[in-house]
Amino acid sequence: MPQDVEKHARDAWRRIEEIKSKIIRIDLVCSGTLIERKMTCGKPNCKCVTDPEARHGPYNEWSRREGGRLVHNIVSPEQARELKKAIVNRREIQALIGRWERESTTIILGIC
Template sequence: MTKSSSPSKRSLATQARRSRQRIEKIRAAVGTIDYLCTGTLYEHLSRCGKAGCRCATDLAARHGPYYDWGYMQDGKLVRRRLSAEQARLMRLAIANYRKLKKLLREWERESARLIEAEQPRDH
């Protein structure tokens, strides 16, 4: 590499400092996560099956809402019925899981940048 095409020590130091700052922000964000679950939350209405009930003929009269949480366990889909409050917390836990995955990808990317800035390759 020529001198003009290789990053200067100052720019590498700046890049390293910025990567460390980003990593610290990511670590702080990870530390705020409480509930954490994978899966999908299903909200649905249902018919009871009683012949005399309005839900048998009127879709607007169906019962619910009911909440089910679906997730994979040992390669199989498992579904669990949740209360409204459990569903509220599960919605938060699933959002947190997705947020954590995104944060981990960012952390990995910044770690690679940091390694490259602190330990540049010799040619």
């Protein structure tokens, strides 16, 4: 293997180890989206039925796919704070895995 190819491979392996160490430090991971919304209550005489400003809330709604189906949950403010972090963590892991894949490609194509 030529010396410059070996150096590129060593550098790529070093970057992969950095990626792994970043991934292992991440704790909670969740997919989906978190939105804040106001809702109508369903009581026919409530003001929220006719006046959008009188709707109840705001409520934190977490939506995600589970088993191919869209699932929605109303979550507490504390749960919403944790979910926001977990959703950001998942996106960070996805980006890191993309980098890991590119480094792996560099190593594999350099070998051939």
